[in-house]
Amino acid sequence: MDWALPRLVTVAKASAWQYSSAADSEPGRNDSVNTNAACPADEMIPTPSTSHVDYNRVYEPAEDSYLLLDTLSASSESNWLRARFPPTSATPSAVEVGCGSGVVLAFIAANAERLLGRPDVTTFGIDVNEFACKATADTVSLAIKEAGPTNQSVFGGSINGDLMTSLRPGSVDILVCNPPYVPTEELPNESNLDEFADRADFGSDEAFDRDSRYLALAYAGGMDGMEVTNRLLDQLPEALSQHGAAYILLCAQNRPDAVKDRIRSWAHGWSAETVGSSGKKAGWEKLSIIRVWRS
Amino acid sequence: MKLLTLNFLTCARKTCKSTAAAFPLHPKEAELEQVEMELNPLFVKNMLPRLDWEAMKTLATELGLPNLPAETPVAEELANESGEPTQTLRDLHTLLMETAIASGKLVCGNCGHEYAVKEGIANFLLPSHMV
Numbered sequence: 001m002d003w004a005l006p007r008l009v010t011v012a013k014a015s016a017w018q019y020s021s022a023a024d025s026e027p028g029r030n031d032s033v034n035t036n037a038a039c040p041a042d043e044m045i046p047t048p049s050t051s052h053v054d055y056n057r058v059y060e061p062a063e064d065s066y067l068l069l070d071t072l073s074a075s076s077e078s079n080w081l082r083a084r085f086p087p088t089s090a091t092p093s094a095v096e097v098g099c100g101s102g103v104v105l106a107f108i109a110a111n112a113e114r115l116l117g118r119p120d121v122t123t124f125g126i127d128v129n130e131f132a133c134k135a136t137a138d139t140v141s142l143a144i145k146e147a148g149p150t151n152q153s154v155f156g157g158s159i160n161g162d163l164m165t166s167l168r169p170g171s172v173d174i175l176v177c178n179p180p181y182v183p184t185e186e187l188p189n190e191s192n193l194d195e196f197a198d199r200a201d202f203g204s205d206e207a208f209d210r211d212s213r214y215l216a217l218a219y220a221g222g223m224d225g226m227e228v229t230n231r232l233l234d235q236l237p238e239a240l241s242q243h244g245a246a247y248i249l250l251c252a253q254n255r256p257d258a259v260k261d262r263i264r265s266w267a268h269g270w271s272a273e274t275v276g277s278s279g280k281k282a283g284w285e286k287l288s289i290i291r292v293w294r295s
Numbered sequence: 296m297k298l299l300t301l302n303f304l305t306c307a308r309k310t311c312k313s314t315a316a317a318f319p320l321h322p323k324e325a326e327l328e329q330v331e332m333e334l335n336p337l338f339v340k341n342m343l344p345r346l347d348w349e350a351m352k353t354l355a356t357e358l359g360l361p362n363l364p365a366e367t368p369v370a371e372e373l374a375n376e377s378g379e380p381t382q383t384l385r386d387l388h389t390l391l392m393e394t395a396i397a398s399g400k401l402v403c404g405n406c407g408h409e410y411a412v413k414e415g416i417a418n419f420l421l422p423s424h425m426v
């Protein structure tokens with residue numbers, strides 16, 4: 001598949017420049033770290049286990065996933081979230097759109113106390129890929145179990161759906177999304193999503209076709225890599241609660257500065273800042289994470 | 296899918312989203328599943344303020360579960376003088392955290408569309424002509 005190539009290049013480059021800086025302990029995670037590098041006092045929180053996930057049909061955690069983990073666990077971000085959701089407030093909801101293996105949602109659920117300064121968070125995963133939904137349910141449940149009894153997070157469930165269309169307005173406090181962001185000629189599946197609805201009768205070659213399409217759905221972002229992300233952004237004002245904040249991953253080709261400017265021009269006072277990035281060297285694969293919230 | 300989750304879901308069709316009738320979705324032919332979980336008093340207490348109590352009462356009735364109190368319980372009803380969890384708290388815990396829909400349908404009260412739930416996962420994908 002032609003998307004494998006840029007991805008491999010990214011990994012190779014990232015580890016090449018990483019070797020010259022202080023070596024980190026976690027294989028894979030350090031490929032993307034530099035939010036932590038900015039806050040050397042932060043210790044690395046382990047990555048949730050996803051060894052049960054079938055990567056033939058569900059996105060395998062990669063440097064983009066790890067950048068989300070590192071950004072959310074940086075002390076600067078954790079301080080911001082603690083102030084936004086003080087322990088006296090109602091249990092915050094954390095929703096991940098495009099949850100894939102569930103690695104990011106599991107990280108939030110299992111480390112609520114560290115990230116949010118409170119042990120309770122209620123989590124939901126949404127993905128257009130039904131196998132990702134199942135994978136996420138397993139990954140998050142396992143991570144909560146392993147976090148032990150002081151953790152008071154609850155996994156509400158996975159929802160097989162398109163972005164936030166199934167969510168009640170105002171119900172999301174913390175939104176996390178690592179969307180399909182790679183620029184592609186077209187969005188192969190968007191118009192075909194209904195072919196996937198309500199089907200349980202695939203033959204084996206059909207199943208292979210379906211699996212490849214699921215993997216394509218994980219990366220193909222259409223024009224500027226922004227077609228899915230733009231639809232997600234459009235849904236934010238309705239879906240986010242008054243205190244809500246969204247963490248969205250962008251690549252350089254998505255033109256993060258233009259995206260942020262656009263959000264800042266929305267009615268009723270919205271803010272957008274870059275709160276994490278990786279791949280300091282100029283290159284199309286450079287990733288960043290923006291935080292979007294009502295100011 | 297835990298019953299708690301229904302507090303966060305609505306019909307995925309644009310035309311339904313902001314109508315009152317689209318929330319809560321109504322379980323149909325639901326097969327419930329009991330998943331034991333450690334009692335989590337803090338979670339229940341902090342979750343209460345964000346529950347739509349009327350919706351939760353409707354759900355309990357429609358699923359044939361014991362009726363919920365008429366009003367959202369206040370903090371004093373959740374723990375006794377010695378700080379121990381009350382029966383009310385235990386019941387809420389059972390309902391919200393331990394009761395899950397394993398399979399069945401969720402029906403929109405506005406348009407009548409039925410969303411299937413299989414293996415605990417609700418499918419909200421719509422055929423393109425319905426979006």
Ligand SMILES: C[S@@+](CC[C@H](N)C(=O)[O-])C[C@H]1O[C@@H](n2cnc3c(N)ncnc32)[C@H](O)[C@@H]1O
Nearest residue numbers: 059061065098099100127128129162163178218
């Ligand atoms: C880049 S992967 C991220 C997976 C995981 N969150 C991670 O960070 O490892 C993008 C995910 O978004 C999902 N996705 C793509 N389009 C979607 C849509 N319209 N609604 C919901 N999920 C979608 C894909 O199935 C895939 O699981």
Ligand SMILES: [Zn+2]
Nearest residue numbers: 306311403406
């Ligand atoms: Zn409807």
